[in-house]
Amino acid sequence: MNVRDRQQKNDNADRRIRFLFLEGIAMQFQVSYSFRTKITTSLLMAGLFVFMLLIPSARAQGQSQExxxxxxxxxxxxxxxxxxxxxxxxxxxxxxxxxxxxxxxxxxxx
The missing domain is CATH 1.20.5 (Single alpha-helices involved in coiled-coils or other helix-helix interfaces)
Known part of the structure; x- marks a missing residue:
């Protein structure tokens, strides 16, 4: 093997490492993004649930006893x-x- 072949192999290896590194960052972003989405959705659903529970009690306070x-x-x-x-x-x-x-x-x- 000559020097040029070694250098080309090293460049290819560097490219693979960079690609894998960037792919890992992208996957981390994707995981964190989906995690944030799940948390946001869960919080919105919990808020909606609490809101729906409070509506009948608010109406009951405004009405007289039946x-x-x-x-x-x-x-x-x-x-x-x-x-x-x-x-x-x-x-x-x-x-x-x-x-x-x-x-x-x-x-x-x-």
Whole structure:
């Protein structure tokens, strides 16, 4: 081997070392960047969770105490406020009115 070949091998070795060194720095940056991202995401999620927990308590403080209902009152309120029951009652009333109209054809006309 001559001097030129040795020098070229040394240059190649230096290049590999520099490349590996820079690659190591890049990987460290990538790891630290992803770690920072994970920490930031975790902190944001924790903050959002705490915020969501505090919203109902803030609303509860602004509202007055609600009256407690008995089971009977709750059932009566449900029966009065239920939209399906109202619709059925309206349909029943409409059918009763139609029966009256249908029977009116049986009456004599003047």
């Amino acid at each position: 009256r407690l209902m008995t089971v009977i009152e709750a059932v009566q309120t449900a029966l009065v406020e239920n939209h399906e029951i109202r619709a059925l009652q309206s349909a029943t009333q409409a059918q009763e009115m139609d029966i009256g109209i249908a029977r009116s054809y049986l009456l004599p006309r003047i």
